[in-house]
Amino acid sequence: MWKANLKNKKLQFxxxxxxxxxxxxRSPIDRMGSSTLISRGKKVFRNGQAGKHIYRVESGCIxxxxxxSDGRRHIVAFYxxxxxxxxxxxxxxRISAEATTPSSVRVIDIKALTSRAAIDVAVAQYMLHITNxxxxxxxxxxxxxxxxxxxxxxxxxxxxxxxxxxxEVDLLMTRQDIADYLNLTHETVSRAFAxxxxxxxxxxxxxxxxxxxxxxxxxx
Amino acid sequence: MWKANLKNKKLQFxxxxxxxxxxxxRSPIDRMGSSTLISRGKKVFRNGQAGKHIYRVESGCIxxxxxxSDGRRHIVAFYxxxxxxxxxxxxxxRISAEATTPSSVRVIDIKALTSRAAIDVAVAQYMLHITNxxxxxxxxxxxxxxxxxxxxxxxxxxxxxxxxxxxEVDLLMTRQDIADYLNLTHETVSRAFAxxxxxxxxxxxxxxxxxxxxxxxxxx
DNA sequence: CGCCGACTTGAAACACCTCAAATAGGGTGG
DNA sequence: CCACCCTATTTGAGGTGTTTCAAGTCGGCG
Numbered sequence: 001m002w003k004a005n006l007k008n009k010k011l012q013f014x015x016x017x018x019x020x021x022x023x024x025x026r027s028p029i030d031r032m033g034s035s036t037l038i039s040r041g042k043k044v045f046r047n048g049q050a051g052k053h054i055y056r057v058e059s060g061c062i063x064x065x066x067x068x069s070d071g072r073r074h075i076v077a078f079y080x081x082x083x084x085x086x087x088x089x090x091x092x093x094r095i096s097a098e099a100t101t102p103s104s105v106r107v108i109d110i111k112a113l114t115s116r117a118a119i120d121v122a123v124a125q126y127m128l129h130i131t132n133x134x135x136x137x138x139x140x141x142x143x144x145x146x147x148x149x150x151x152x153x154x155x156x157x158x159x160x161x162x163x164x165x166x167x168e169v170d171l172l173m174t175r176q177d178i179a180d181y182l183n184l185t186h187e188t189v190s191r192a193f194a195x196x197x198x199x200x201x202x203x204x205x206x207x208x209x210x211x212x213x214x215x216x217x218x219x220x
Numbered sequence: 221m222w223k224a225n226l227k228n229k230k231l232q233f234x235x236x237x238x239x240x241x242x243x244x245x246r247s248p249i250d251r252m253g254s255s256t257l258i259s260r261g262k263k264v265f266r267n268g269q270a271g272k273h274i275y276r277v278e279s280g281c282i283x284x285x286x287x288x289s290d291g292r293r294h295i296v297a298f299y300x301x302x303x304x305x306x307x308x309x310x311x312x313x314r315i316s317a318e319a320t321t322p323s324s325v326r327v328i329d330i331k332a333l334t335s336r337a338a339i340d341v342a343v344a345q346y347m348l349h350i351t352n353x354x355x356x357x358x359x360x361x362x363x364x365x366x367x368x369x370x371x372x373x374x375x376x377x378x379x380x381x382x383x384x385x386x387x388e389v390d391l392l393m394t395r396q397d398i399a400d401y402l403n404l405t406h407e408t409v410s411r412a413f414a415x416x417x418x419x420x421x422x423x424x425x426x427x428x429x430x431x432x433x434x435x436x437x438x439x440x
Numbered sequence: 441c442g443c444c445g446a447c448t449t450g451a452a453a454c455a456c457c458t459c460a461a462a463t464a465g466g467g468t469g470g
Numbered sequence: 471c472c473a474c475c476c477t478a479t480t481t482g483a484g485g486t487g488t489t490t491c492a493a494g495t496c497g498g499c500g
Contacts, residue, residue, distance in 0.1 A: 066363065068366075069439065070439065072366070074362075074363060074366050076359060076362070087352070087355065088352070088355055088356060088359060117344070117345075118341050121338050121344070124337070124341070124344045124345075124348070125337075125344075127348055128344070128347055128348050128351060131348060131351045131352055131355060132307070132308070132351055134355055135307065135308055135351060135354055135355045135358060136308060138355060138358035138359050138361075138362060139296060139308060139358050141358075141362050142294075142296070142358060142361050142362050142365065143286065143294060145362065145365045145366075145403060146288075146292070146294050146365075146403045148455080148456095149455075149456070174477090174478065174479090175478070175479065175480095176478080183365065183366045184456075184457090185456075185457060185458080186478085186479080187456090187457075187458085187479095187480080187481085188455090188456060188457075190478095190479060190480055190481080191456095191480085191481080193479095193480095194480080194481085207464095207478080207479060207480090219289065219290065368487080368488095369487075369488070394445095394446065394447090395446070395447065395448095396446080404488075404489090405488075405489060405490080406446085406447080407447095407448080407449085407488090407489075407490085408487090408488060408489075410447060410448055410449080411448085411449080411488095413447095413448095414448080414449085427446080427447060427448090427496095
């Protein structure tokens with residue numbers, strides 16, 4: 001049935017050329033730094049290089065993650081256009097950042113930022129604001145991990161939907177990425193998609209284009 | 221064997237009268253607000269009352285938690301003397317805070333704090349700092365949830381040990397509290413204690429006084 | 441002294457993982 | 471443009487860790 005959809009040119013799309021359509025919103029530090037293009041799978045920063053910059057997504061999708069000693073990978077967060085990331089790097093957190101899809105990222109020097117914050121209250125308040133947003137995101141992530149596999153996947157998709165303001169979601173990451181974010185295996189994620197579709201909670205237009213039908217977080 | 225210890229008056233203690241011994245460290249907002257006593261199980265704040273204050277533990281232990289619709293409880297964090305909490309309340313997070321043991325808490329008005337931050341850079345920086353600390357805490361919590369039950373419990377105890385700077389830890393919370401924090405059942409937590417003791421990773425001097433023998437986080 | 445809450449331990453059930461195999465599309469080189 | 475390979479996804483069968491249900495112990499407190 002997916003093949004059938006592909007024959008319809010309007011539904012066809014290229015897996016790794018998708019980009020989010022939503023323009024980043026204004027901020028007091030909107031124009032600081034300079035932007036770079038990152039191709040799929042390439043690193044924005046790595047373990048060691050801590051705390052010299054913060055980053056802002058202009059287009060695409062960035063994942064931050066930690067590699068565990070047993071080979072597993074823990075995805076800390078996904079970032080989309082307008083989101084700031086790299087805030088937690090001040091400490092030695094062994095976190096790296098990569099593009100899940102071709103992306104554009106603005107790199108902002110921390111030193112320049114803090115010196116501006118020292119003289120401009122609006123900048124200081126804005127830094128506090130984006131850190132608070134990140135805190136909310138982290139707490140939501142913990143909450144997500146307390147549910148069943150179906151609820152984790154469903155609520156993850158719901159979150160994606162909210163960020164898109166659209167009923168349909170273009171997933172910019174793989175099942176494995178989602179699995180590493182939700183602490184599941186990619187097989188379990190795939191099965192959760194199947195079960196959610198069976199109960200009409202979602203529709204898989206293609207494996208990466210999902211219609212999310214529910215309007216409230218699942219259960220919990 | 222626990223009974224034997226109880227006969228030794230020096231080891232005896234009362235479950236709900238313990239307090240952490242470590243004095244809070246200095247901060248630019250050390251003396252703001254006024255302090256209140258909270259007895260065991262009593263609320264510091266509730267769901268609805270959002271964003272008017274932040275709080276600082278002076279003694280005891282505070283848990284913040286969310287009640288899920290299916291009756292489960294998710295503990296977001298434990299706070300000890302010197303820790304600030306309630307930072308995430310600006311948004312509508314359905315979180316409450318209770319004392320796990322008799323505690324003393326300093327209540328600070330957010331309005332007063334932000335107006336001081338607007339004129340005093342040190343205060344603004346300090347607010348950013350404590351929010352960042354909270355962000356680290358939240359990310360560590362997510363990381364914790366990606367491990368096996370033994371690793372979750374072991375690393376939880378390790379964290380308690382680090383905060384105490386002492387090899388022995390007085391747990392100020394119940395097994396159920398720990399379970400709700402680690403997304404396990406209290407039975408699983410209890411069994412994890414038993415397994416960790418069997419492998420000599422810890423010793424249960426009493427059910428609430430634990431000697432933690434390892435010096436690095438477990439596995440992962 | 442006896443109840444109640446917290447902890448522990450056992451046995452069976454279940455959710456998710458592991459291992460395995462099949463399908464399909466995207467990208468590459470001829 | 472086609473053949474091929476590689477990656478991503480899906481689905482199945484069996485194994486494992488955690489949960490669930492149940493019972494029993496211990497200490498604190500009225």
